[in-house]
Amino acid sequence: MMNLLIILILLGVTVAILQMVKIYDLTQGVNKDNSQIANDKDNSRNGYLMLAFLGFIYLITIISFVLWGDLPLVSNSASEHGPRIDRLMVITMVVIFIVQTITQFLLHYFAFKYKGEKGKKALFYADNDKLEFIWTIVPVIVLAGLIMYGLFTWNDIMIIDEEEDPLVVELYAQQFNWKARYAGQDNVLGKANVRLINIDNANILGLDESDPNAQDDVITTELHLPAGKPVLFKMRSQDVLHSAYMPHFRAQMNCVPGMITQFSFTPVVTTEEMRIRPEIYDKVANINKIRNKKSKALQANGEEPLDRYEFDYLLLCNKICGKSHYNMQMKIIVESEEDFKNWFNEQKLFKNSLVQN
Amino acid sequence: MSAHTENHTHHHHKETFVTKYIFSQDHKMIAKQYLITGLIMGIIGILMSLLMRMQIAWPEKPNIIFKSLLGKWAEEGVMDADIYLALVTIHGTIMVFFVLTAGLSGTFSNLLIPLQIGARDMASGFLNMVSYWLFFLSSVIMVISFFVEAGPAAAGWTIYPPLSALPLAQGGSGAGMTLWLVSMAIFIASSLLGSLNYIVTVLNLRTKGMSMTRLPLTIWAFFVTAIIGVVSFPVLLSAALLLIMDRSFGTSFFLSDIFIQGEVLHYQGGSPVLFEHLFWFLGHPEVYIVLLPALGITSEVIATNSRKPIFGYRAMVASIIAIAFLSTIVWGHHMFISGMNPFLGSVFTFTTLLIAIPSAVKAFNYITTLWKGNLQFNPAMLFSIGLVSTFITGGLTGIVLGDSALDINVHDTYFVVAHFHLVMGISALYGLFAGVYHWFPKMFGRMLNKNLGYIHFWITAVCAYGVFFPMHFIGMAGLPRRYYTNSNFPLFDDTQNVQVLITVFALVAGLVQLVFLYNFIHSIFYGQKTVQNPWRSNTLEWTAPIKHMHGNWDGEIPHVHRWAYDYSKPRYEDDFVPQNIPLEKGEEELQH
Numbered sequence: 001m002m003n004l005l006i007i008l009i010l011l012g013v014t015v016a017i018l019q020m021v022k023i024y025d026l027t028q029g030v031n032k033d034n035s036q037i038a039n040d041k042d043n044s045r046n047g048y049l050m051l052a053f054l055g056f057i058y059l060i061t062i063i064s065f066v067l068w069g070d071l072p073l074v075s076n077s078a079s080e081h082g083p084r085i086d087r088l089m090v091i092t093m094v095v096i097f098i099v100q101t102i103t104q105f106l107l108h109y110f111a112f113k114y115k116g117e118k119g120k121k122a123l124f125y126a127d128n129d130k131l132e133f134i135w136t137i138v139p140v141i142v143l144a145g146l147i148m149y150g151l152f153t154w155n156d157i158m159i160i161d162e163e164e165d166p167l168v169v170e171l172y173a174q175q176f177n178w179k180a181r182y183a184g185q186d187n188v189l190g191k192a193n194v195r196l197i198n199i200d201n202a203n204i205l206g207l208d209e210s211d212p213n214a215q216d217d218v219i220t221t222e223l224h225l226p227a228g229k230p231v232l233f234k235m236r237s238q239d240v241l242h243s244a245y246m247p248h249f250r251a252q253m254n255c256v257p258g259m260i261t262q263f264s265f266t267p268v269v270t271t272e273e274m275r276i277r278p279e280i281y282d283k284v285a286n287i288n289k290i291r292n293k294k295s296k297a298l299q300a301n302g303e304e305p306l307d308r309y310e311f312d313y314l315l316l317c318n319k320i321c322g323k324s325h326y327n328m329q330m331k332i333i334v335e336s337e338e339d340f341k342n343w344f345n346e347q348k349l350f351k352n353s354l355v356q357n
Numbered sequence: 358m359s360a361h362t363e364n365h366t367h368h369h370h371k372e373t374f375v376t377k378y379i380f381s382q383d384h385k386m387i388a389k390q391y392l393i394t395g396l397i398m399g400i401i402g403i404l405m406s407l408l409m410r411m412q413i414a415w416p417e418k419p420n421i422i423f424k425s426l427l428g429k430w431a432e433e434g435v436m437d438a439d440i441y442l443a444l445v446t447i448h449g450t451i452m453v454f455f456v457l458t459a460g461l462s463g464t465f466s467n468l469l470i471p472l473q474i475g476a477r478d479m480a481s482g483f484l485n486m487v488s489y490w491l492f493f494l495s496s497v498i499m500v501i502s503f504f505v506e507a508g509p510a511a512a513g514w515t516i517y518p519p520l521s522a523l524p525l526a527q528g529g530s531g532a533g534m535t536l537w538l539v540s541m542a543i544f545i546a547s548s549l550l551g552s553l554n555y556i557v558t559v560l561n562l563r564t565k566g567m568s569m570t571r572l573p574l575t576i577w578a579f580f581v582t583a584i585i586g587v588v589s590f591p592v593l594l595s596a597a598l599l600l601i602m603d604r605s606f607g608t609s610f611f612l613s614d615i616f617i618q619g620e621v622l623h624y625q626g627g628s629p630v631l632f633e634h635l636f637w638f639l640g641h642p643e644v645y646i647v648l649l650p651a652l653g654i655t656s657e658v659i660a661t662n663s664r665k666p667i668f669g670y671r672a673m674v675a676s677i678i679a680i681a682f683l684s685t686i687v688w689g690h691h692m693f694i695s696g697m698n699p700f701l702g703s704v705f706t707f708t709t710l711l712i713a714i715p716s717a718v719k720a721f722n723y724i725t726t727l728w729k730g731n732l733q734f735n736p737a738m739l740f741s742i743g744l745v746s747t748f749i750t751g752g753l754t755g756i757v758l759g760d761s762a763l764d765i766n767v768h769d770t771y772f773v774v775a776h777f778h779l780v781m782g783i784s785a786l787y788g789l790f791a792g793v794y795h796w797f798p799k800m801f802g803r804m805l806n807k808n809l810g811y812i813h814f815w816i817t818a819v820c821a822y823g824v825f826f827p828m829h830f831i832g833m834a835g836l837p838r839r840y841y842t843n844s845n846f847p848l849f850d851d852t853q854n855v856q857v858l859i860t861v862f863a864l865v866a867g868l869v870q871l872v873f874l875y876n877f878i879h880s881i882f883y884g885q886k887t888v889q890n891p892w893r894s895n896t897l898e899w900t901a902p903i904k905h906m907h908g909n910w911d912g913e914i915p916h917v918h919r920w921a922y923d924y925s926k927p928r929y930e931d932d933f934v935p936q937n938i939p940l941e942k943g944e945e946e947l948q949h
Contacts, residue, residue: 007425018875021809036804036885037892038735042811046734049815050742056819057746060826068855072833073766089763096753103720103749110727111742115734116664121932122925123729126666126947135721136714143710146760151703153762158699175526175617194616206616235696239617240520241629243694243769247835250766254695256629257519258613261696287850309847316846318769318837320445320513321520322527323438326840 040118047115054108058101076279078313078334079249080266081157086250088153092146160264166232169223171315172205173235173242173255175322178315178330181205182218184349190214194238194257202355206238215351218344223315223332226340227270235261245318246332248274254319267334274334275311284311372907380490382482385905387489388468389800392793395460396877398496400870402451405444407867412436414853414860416842430508441841442511443503443529449514450537451499454544457647457785459492462586465650465792466555466579468800472898473573475564475915477908480557484550491547495540502536510537513839515640518611518632522603525617534604538597545594552583552590559583564897566917571936573896573921574667577674578653581681582646588685589642596635603627633695637688644781645684649677651788652719652748655741657921658791659723661894662738663730664932666922666947669722676715683712693761694768702761709759713752720749731925731932735892736810737795743818744787750822751779754829769839772832775825783821790814793877798891802903803884809876816869823862827855895921895935919946 170181190213197206237255253263295305317328419434430440502509511529512521524531599610611632612624660667689705831852890899915937923934
């Protein structure tokens with residue numbers, strides 16, 4: 001019944017709008033040409049609207065930067081390579097901003113300036129090789145610069161220097177959670193395959209129980225990283241594609257069933273240090289203000305209030321992976337080397353985590 | 358039987374209702390069939406996007422609209438997470454393939470190729486008819502997939518396996534995905550038949566004097582688009598067939614080492630990355646299959662309504678060809694972080710940023726065409742200028758996404774959603790609207806109401822920026838796309854008010870399309886009757902009689918003596934000189 005009512009209301013609103021438009025049309029049609037081809041009045045009106053639209057584009061740009069300019073992650077990166085990506089991003093954005101401002105101006109200003117008038121004749125101007133050459137060569141130069149910068153950055157990030165003796169960590173993805181596996185004392189991950197998974201004895205990641213390298217591996221549900229030490233991530237998935245996205249570290253790599261992918265970075269800012277950075281502090285305060293407001297509304301309805309938010313680095317799944325894709329996350333904690341060692345020593349080694357039947 | 362044979366001896370044989378309106382072989386009727394089917398699919402696709410937007414803005418809040426439209430997928434009025442992903446998937450599929458490929462190319466290639474090159478019909482009217490009906494069939498199957506028990510395909514429009522291959526991974530990967538694959542296989546067959554027909558027609562059936570260098574840019578765009586389609590669609594077909602094999606016959610092309618729901622599956626040795634390569638080998642050219650026809654329409658509409666020759670005809674043709682070539686070697690930029698060799702990432706960054714150059718040339722040429730023109734702001738012209746605007750805004754952020762180093766952090770975030778919706782979604786949609794407003798008189802013999810057109814354009818234009826401009830910012834904040842709700846991440850709580858704003862703009866934009874719909878349907882029956890050449894255009898279609906006839910022209914087909922862009926040529930009093938007017942004594946045809 002309710003549905004029918006809503007459909008009827010929607011239909012009613014639609015009919016009302018259409019009738020209003022019709023009335024508008026009829027009032028316009030009286031004593032005037034009812035041709036559906038633009039006349040001088042239309043040209044003039046739309047010409048001014050073009051100018052107004054240019055203003056709108058500029059306005060929405062300014063508003064976006066003022067209101068949401070602090071949302072983007074262009075500062076406060078927490079990895080060694082982060083600032084390089086951020087710098088490239090800022091340079092690219094400045095180039096985009098300049099080109100956007102100029103071309104949108106030309107487009108809409110010309111549309112305004114040369115709005116049609118009866119009896120006027122346009123300039124017959126069909127070709128100019130010099131102009132074509134200019135706007136081929138200028139983008140070539142600008143893009144060449146960006147490409148060079150981009151490729152150097154890309155190669156630096158992606159080509160992994162094994163000589164640095166990185167900490168080896170496996171990120172293991174499954175619907176819908178993450179596990180981390182540390183290589184342990186020998187810093188070599190034990191062999192693993194999903195065919196070796198044995199839920200009964202708690203071998204949940206399918207490690208080869210006879211592999212000596214596997215014995216000292218450590219499996220956790222929280223990712224702890226020591227600050228200042230390079231980390232080499234080996235990604236694995238047991239079911240579908242996932243993507244290990246760590247936005248604060250400017251890091252992302254897909255997890256692909258049947259193959260091992262990798263990504264490496266050096267975390268440099270501990271969680272504690274990041275929490276007291278002014279930008280992050282303000283951001284968290286703002287988020288808690290929003291959450292408080294929501295909590296009040298919830299409590300008024302007799303529901304549980306929201307938890308207070310505290311900043312933490314996160315690993316998110318960023319490749320559509322099924323029903324609970326939207327909630328596939330793992331906390332990342334960056335801490336001093338000492339804290340990391342203490343935490344690590346409390347964890348159970350793989351050989352001790354197995355359940356003997 | 359004998360009467361039937363007799364009919365065939367006449368030049369214009371008698372048409373029954375069925376041969377005229379349903380199984381028609383006339384390109385103009387087929388164009389209308391494509392347009393109307395495309396519009397219906399468009400309504401479905403846009404409606405889905407509005408449901409998604411409402412879910413993102415107001416998650417967990419019971420909603421009567423969800424309850425009435427989604428039935429068992431929204432008991433109590435709260436949307437189910439599975440159906441959200443299904444909406445994401447089918448919205449993408451419908452908009453990209455059914456609306457902006459078939460609805461756009463299918464309509465205007467069919468309508469304009471024979472009329473603008475001076476041909477009586479397509480090279481094969483029969484294949485053309487088969488092409489439409491295959492498209493119709495695939496549309497029906499795609500819509501039906503919404504009604505299967507476990508839901509429609511929900512693995513994203515890119516249907517990456519293993520998610521799309523394993524019913525255990527997701528309800529939508531059962532019968533829903535089977536229907537998706539069958540529908541797309543039929544769609545590809547339809548698209549290939551259509552494209553081959555377009556190519557053959559353009560190459561063989563041009564009227565006397567219509568050299569390739571005198572072709573209007575619309576035809577160049579449709580022609581090159583058809584070539585891209587023929588080169589790339591079969592690759593998607595092969596990927597779909599291999600996926601069907603994996604799903605139903607136990608092969609392991611894309612699957613290996615899978616443990617799901619407590620059991621190890623037998624698949625071994627396949628690679629999901631292989632599927633990504635095959636998919637994007639079509640997937641990226643597809644962007645240009647969608648975009649080039651829209652740009653072709655824009656070229657024609659801007660030149661006509663500026664009363665000026667299109668600036669840099671040769672450069673325009675060259676950039677269409679360059680874009681077509683480059684489009685087939687940039688697919689890897691969708692896969693920078695898929696696990697493929699980082700060296701390939703460098704190569705694809707290079708080729709991807711190269712494609713920005715012909716695109717920039719096109720944008721500058723449009724702007725220069727406006728310069729010192731005598732602009733006639735018909736609704737089609739507004740949509741064409743709007744297209745150039747969104748093409749620039751959306752195209753520029755491509756420089757970020759095409760750069761592998763920057764892509765690491767914005768890949769699969771809302772930044773991507775904002776980018777591709779502006780540069781190919783909105784732009785191509787504007788191209789479609791521009792085409793409808795411009796050629797409506799040719800299709801239906803009547804005019805669309807211009808005032809409704811103005812309302813339609815201006816509100817849509819404001820809302821398009823309102824939806825997609827702020828979206829860049831939440832993307833740069835690291836918000837992943839395709840999340841059913843963001844409330845599990847307090848980190849993103851400060852983006853929620855932006856989401857609400859975006860949804861409000863989207864709802865208004867959706868509502869204003871009703872104005873267009875009304876205008877369209879009303880004008881077919883009651884619109885003002887058109888004159889022979891309402892936009893005072895140069896191309897050949899406006900020399901054909903207003904009333905549709907089989908064969909397009911009574912008597913001889915007009916001959917062509919000049920290019921399509923002699924607007925405001927100094928020695929002529931009129932500000933246009935149609936292509937079939939012979940050169941005057943001593944008049945030089947522009948060297949191009």
